[in-house]
Amino acid sequence: MRWYRMTKKMTIKEIAELSGVGKSTVSRFFNNGYVSESVREKIEKIITENNYEPNVFARGIKAKNNRFIGIIVPCLDSIITSVILMRLDSKLREFGYIPLIINTNHTVDLEISNLENLSRLNVEGIVVIATEITKEHKNFVKRSKIPVLFIGQICKETYSIVNDEENAGKLMGEYIAKLGYKNVLYVGVNETDELVGVIRKKSVIDKLLDYKINVESITSDFTLEKTEQLLYKYLKNKKPSCIICATDNMAFGAIKALNSLGINVPEEVSVAGFGGYKISDLIVPSLTTIRFFNSLTGELAAESIIKLLNKEELPKIQKIGFEFLERKSIKK
Template sequence: MRQVTINDIAKLAGVAKSTVSRYLNGGSVGQVTREKIERVIQETNYEPNQFAQSLKSKQTKMIGVIVPRLDSYAASRTMMGIDERLTERGYQMLVVNTAQQTEREIEQLYNLAKQKVAGIIWLGTTVTARHLSAIEAIQIPVLLIGQEHASVHSLVYPDFDAAYALGKQFMDWGHRKVIYVGVEAYDIAVGQTRRDGFLKAFNEAGADVKTYTTTFKIDDAIPIGAQIGREQAASLVVCATDNIALGVLKGLANSGKAVPNDVSVSGFGGYDFTEVLHPSLTTVHLPYRRTGAKAADMILHLLTGDVIAMKTFTNFEIKLRESVDILN
């Protein structure tokens, strides 16, 4: 027989999961709500797991932040926004790095809970069943940034819409031979959703598209740029991130190709320094710092039992600069 979970209790009682968690951890819950939860617990013979019970002592005014890489521009700007807003609200940020390792992400969910953090903001790359089991076990609010899952409150970048809008602009400018340089599909937002937005725009225009796959590291994109430069197979190279675009630009330069005279290049992310490159990089600007501040607000709302949407989108801004040529 399947074990009853906190999600089951919440659905049967008609309340939020965070409300059940607050009740189980001795927090303030209204009398009517308390009676609903207690009735469901009795009817289902629900027994809180031992790990969650060990966390019932008073939590700190600390918010854990799980990041995949400390050297990531996006992560650092997001953390700045989180830290500024939490400081304003009297909370502190505790950052842990997972080096893009799924096992370490799962471990850190448990470790942060053991350190009595009040909530966790998780800059994720993928969501597995084991992640969900950990979130269920620790019974404290978790907010996911950059990825989404129906069971986890998520703050999501509009990757598909932004990629489609930028891709359509390139098609309007007459580009039909395109190379797309992306990342592995394990990263749902960048490796799948962002890619799909670009490909939809390209396919609608009947463009000839060739794809390459690389990592998030600049160094790994340099040989791809050099190969493209040698082959001269496209008028436009579209990159899934600004870092990839920087590597491609370097590789093209190494092969003697000029941007945008010989081939155009675009990125995605909107890192500040891409505006002062020569040529300046056409890209999508994502508001990392504002997203961090928004994430801090959302996790604090969850701590007080406020109802918020399971999925919230940020915004984006297309930056049309010198690195992409207009062909028509």
């Protein structure tokens, strides 16, 4: 059966009247239900005369195997999210699937709402680039028959792709400790984000403590602006020898605060981050950081959701590797 969209607006009632059939018959036609061959020919004649064109979305969204994959993202302006999303999008298209991308602006309620919306749209699978996992996320997964894959957070009720936060954090902590820093500040994020807010932070700090390093930690958010404001106030009273930030973006905020106070980086205070953005190598001084393989995350996510659709075996948790980028923001 072919599917169409109108180049001029027509209602089902108008199509039915022109075809000489009932509205319910036209509705069955568009939803791939049974209609006789003679009636089908009448309806197709009308839609041809009125310049319908193929429309895969109108056709497919209610079909059982519609080739749509829902993708929920927390934002569209994140460097990491965009890298993952672009690779995920292109790989799904290579497999013949159509991504439906929804942005939530870091709003958890909107994320849950869109999970429900995608379920009602009957997408074949859902990929969520998550900032946290709530009870509502878990409840959705438990009752939904749609395969769901999380990126960036672990949901024990389904499948997840995450960064190897533990080993990355240990490597950063050990690197700073072996350089002889004795007074380190760690700037983290809210612990509702289990991977970055808890595991990344704990791995860094535990390794520093193994070397008897004095460590203090404060909590910001993922933004440059909030981190800059927070550290501007903090640094007026205290001066650590090194600041480790949970993300590169936050490290940029730390460097701005230090510059505003006339504190030289790295001569007086060293700074490190996590992320490995391209711009991290362009700023002065270039930022010492850990880069996760985000493009690989997007590709692996596409392959994994397809495997779930095909009912193939898949590890519950897949971890993405990283590389350490030693640059100029750390004084040796």
